[in-house]
Amino acid sequence: AKSEGRNRFQFYVASVDQAIRERKHLERDLDMALAQRQFHLVYQPQVDMDTRRVLGAEALLRWHHPERGFIPPDEFIPLAELNLSIIEIGYWVLDEACRQAREWMDQGLALRMSVNLSPVQLRQNNIVDVILGILRQHDLPPSRLELEVTETSFMQNLDDAIGKLSRLRDEGIRVAVDDFGTGYSSLTYLKRLPVHHLKIDKQFIRDLLANEEDTQIANTIIDLGRSLSLDVIAEGVETEEQSVYLVNRGCVMAQGYYFSKPVDVEQFQAFIDTFETT
């Protein structure tokens, strides 16, 4: 029994060791991924379920690793935030998303582009000027860009975040609170935040009709948005029942697999054509 215990211990050490090694490899690969053009963006439609208009897209980052294949953002973004490579990667995402938004504009499409902004990016002193510079470079009107920030962005330095987001808002950029309800949202600070938009996190939408608590949370966020004059969008809508419920409850904006998964530009165009004519 004693030797068994030791074996188990050695196995444990070996697997932790391996996990650390893998993480280091991934971090190293992450640092080269930009230069080697291994990233691309996909776009998930945000729709008005009532008028059946496509309002815009959320740009979502994809990493195609040369050996390991597709690595989901939930795996590599936390790592990129730790080693700060998210700053350069995030810059690339903004640039590429704004380029695409400008292309849609040139095609006569009235679409807004939503881009995820990491708390690490928001903490950068020059972030406001960086974003305004990218808009100028693509000659993109600021109202075409929406930044999605999570509640963690406000936790470390609320005044700093409010200051930067106010400047961005004053320039005409829209700001959405992503994953709303999962963090430390407090009504006191929500009132102070220069935001336009709340995104109900998909964890509350998943069991919307089966779980009474989730129904109540979604209802509360919808009502909160109405009383604070904030737009509310539901994320992770997967079924017709969920969509019908939300529309009846007064939340007409949605994003989710029921409408479309994140897709490339060609598929996005095809989605607009079918969604808006049915």
Ligand code: C2E
């Ligand atoms: P998020 O910002 O909350 O993005 C929404 C996620 O939900 C996306 O996952 C999307 O594909 C997924 N989703 C949308 N509709 C549905 C649905 O109906 N059902 C289900 N099950 N999932 C749905 P994805 O693309 O894997 O991204 C995961 C997270 O990675 C994002 O969550 C965001 O936090 C982060 N991320 C992705 N791209 C970027 C980026 O460019 N910059 C930063 N900082 N973070 C990013």
Ligand code: CA
């Ligand atoms: Ca998001």
Ligand code: CA
């Ligand atoms: Ca979200």
Ligand code: CA
């Ligand atoms: Ca998330």
